[in-house]
Amino acid sequence: MILAIALVIVLGTAAGALAFGRRATADMTSWAVGGRRFGTVIFWFMNAGEVYTTFAVLGISGYAWALGAPAYLAFTSVSLSYAIGYWLMPKIWQAGRRHGLITQADFFATWYSSQWLGVVTAVVGIAALVVYVQIQLVSLSLVVRLTLGSTLSPDLAVVIGAVLMLAFVMLAGLRSAAFSAGVKDVLMVVVVAVLAVAAAGAVGAASPLDIFRIAEEQHPGIGKLPGLDPTSPTTSVWLMTSALNVALGNWVFPHLFQVSYSAASATSIRRNAVWQPLYSLAYFFIIMLGFAALIANTQPEDGNLNAALLQFVADEFPAWLVGLVAGTAFLLALAPGSVLLLTSGSLFARNVVRPFRPGLSDRATLRVSRVSMVCFAAVAVWLTIGRQDSLVDILLSAYSAIGMLAPGVFLAFLWRRTSAVAVLLGIVAGFVALLAPFAKDFWADRMPEWEPGLIAMAVNLVVVVAASAASPRRESPVAEEEAVAR
Known part of the structure; x- marks a missing residue:
């Protein structure tokens, strides 16, 4: 029954997605940015679909089960992200429409009049996206084992998950992902609401709210930072710096750049930014489910916190509810994961291959994009196999990587003097501060409990500003054109 219900949900959604996006594969614009025609409703689901993934359900509930209060990171980061997105996303949309941009690297290459910067930022973006794909593969492998049986090898489950994701993304590009995101979001709300009510009875609570009281009685301090482990670095400093790092890096992710391009108008974007923080209230119930799993003494295999909710x-x-959860979890991974791979392929084809093959046709570029997605999925599988990192930790690693592009994006709209060379120097300095062998211990001694990604982003920003100020004054012609238009 579990397998049957999950298959009905996944195959039914796939069929609907194929019908919805069947004409969206003819060219790169339709394939990658949905023809730039997404109105308020479709954009709502497309945008929310990239925010509410398996990280939201499995990652946050697992963090609540294992640590408690640190799971509140979800509330703070989403609200901050939309406050920034209200200002930033319409600007990205305007630049994309005016200059015919398809990828994030197109933006860097065009805005800074530097094709080589487009190549560099494309490589950085692909690396961050591949790390992000890990979240979806880890989650897919858990759901595959739930539906097919725990006797299935975890490594084989990861491979099966990657195959499913590739099959899903090949359907019809961004339009199919938008349809799938809509179905997934509706199912997620239904599943979370049903589980919230049912969980109270399962753990002997008088109501869903009573679960928090019981959790505090059984595990004193679970609702306060640093959580269940008093030695954990997840203090209030960690919460604030991690939330800020996520919020600043969120709209800088290449796939959310492309989502911004897909909107039909800036009004659609702003309406979503105003109302979607309310959608994050679903995290209240997701955290509650993590606490309920702890009260029920749930013991996932090998203590894997990502599998606590499942x-x-x-x-x-009962089996029918398990099947409903499994089918929804499949969509939670497949819909966002397909967009991540689609974006990686678009970046590689347009901004890594095409600069060296300028005569490549649009149709050939589309083929290269699709083939490269298979390679990136294989790399993500290789990174995932044999590891049980928390989904939250993987997410923070991805945000640390993509945060190296944040100063170049924000300064493009705030300071017209910012130069391509300065952006490159900032990226290099930021990655040294983040990944150098001495970096981890150096920052831990001097700025304990701070999110390393935010520190590296600050180093990056200082270098970009200093290098731009020290170089001869030369404003980007695109930046001047945008300023005149505004």
């Missing part, structure tokens, strides 16, 4: 559901609820 194990709790499998232990406490």
Whole structure:
């Protein structure tokens, strides 16, 4: 029954996605940015679909089960992200429409009048996206084992998950992902609401809210930072710096650049930014489910916190509900994961291959994009196999990487003097501060509990500003054109 219900949900959604996007594969604009025609409703689901993934359900509930209060990171980071997005996303949309941009690297190459900077930022963006794909593969492998049986090898489950994701993204590009995101979001709300009510009865609570009282009685301090582990670095400083790092890096991710390009108008973007923070209230119930799993003494295989919610559901609820959760979890990974791979392929084809093959046709570029997605999925599988990192930790690693592009994006709209060379120097300095062998211990001694990605982003910003100020004054012609238009 679990497998049957999950298959009905996934295959039904795939069929609807194919029908919705069947004409969206003819060229790169339709394939990658949905023809730039997404109105308020479709853009809502497309945008929310990239924010509410398996990280939101499995990652945050697992963090609540293992640590407690640090899971509140989800509330703070989403609200901050939309406050920034209200200002930034319409600017990205305007630049994309005026200059016919398709990828994030197109923006860097055009705005800074530097094709080589487009190549560099494309490589950085692809690296961050591949790390982000890990989140979806880890989650897919858990759901595959839930539906097919725990006797299935975890490594084989990861491979099966990657195959499913590739099959899904080959359907019809961004339009199919938008349809899938809509179905997924509706199912997520239904599943979370049903589980919230049912979980109270499963753990002997008088109501869903009573779960928090019982969790505090059984595990004193679970609702306060640093959480269940008093030695954990997840203090209030960690929460603030991590939330700020996520918020500043969120709209800098290449796939969310392309989502911004897909909107039909700036009004659609702003309406979503105003109302979507309310959508983050779903995290309240997701964290509650993590606490319920802890109260029920749920023990996922090998203590894997990412599997805590799925194990709790499998232990406490009937097969039909387990199947509903499994099918929804498949979509939570497949819809965002397909967009991540699609964006990686678009970046590689347009901004890594095409600069060296300027005569490449649009159709050939589309083929290169699709083939490269298979390679990037294989790399993500290789990075995922044999590891059990928390989904939250993987997410923060991805944000640390993409944060190296944030100063170049924000300064493009704030300071017209910012130069391509300065952006490159900032990226290099930021990655040294983040990845150098001495970096981890150096920052831990001097700025304990700070999110390393935010520190590296600050180093990056200082270098970009200093290098731009020290170089001869030369404003980007595109920046001047945008300023005149405004």
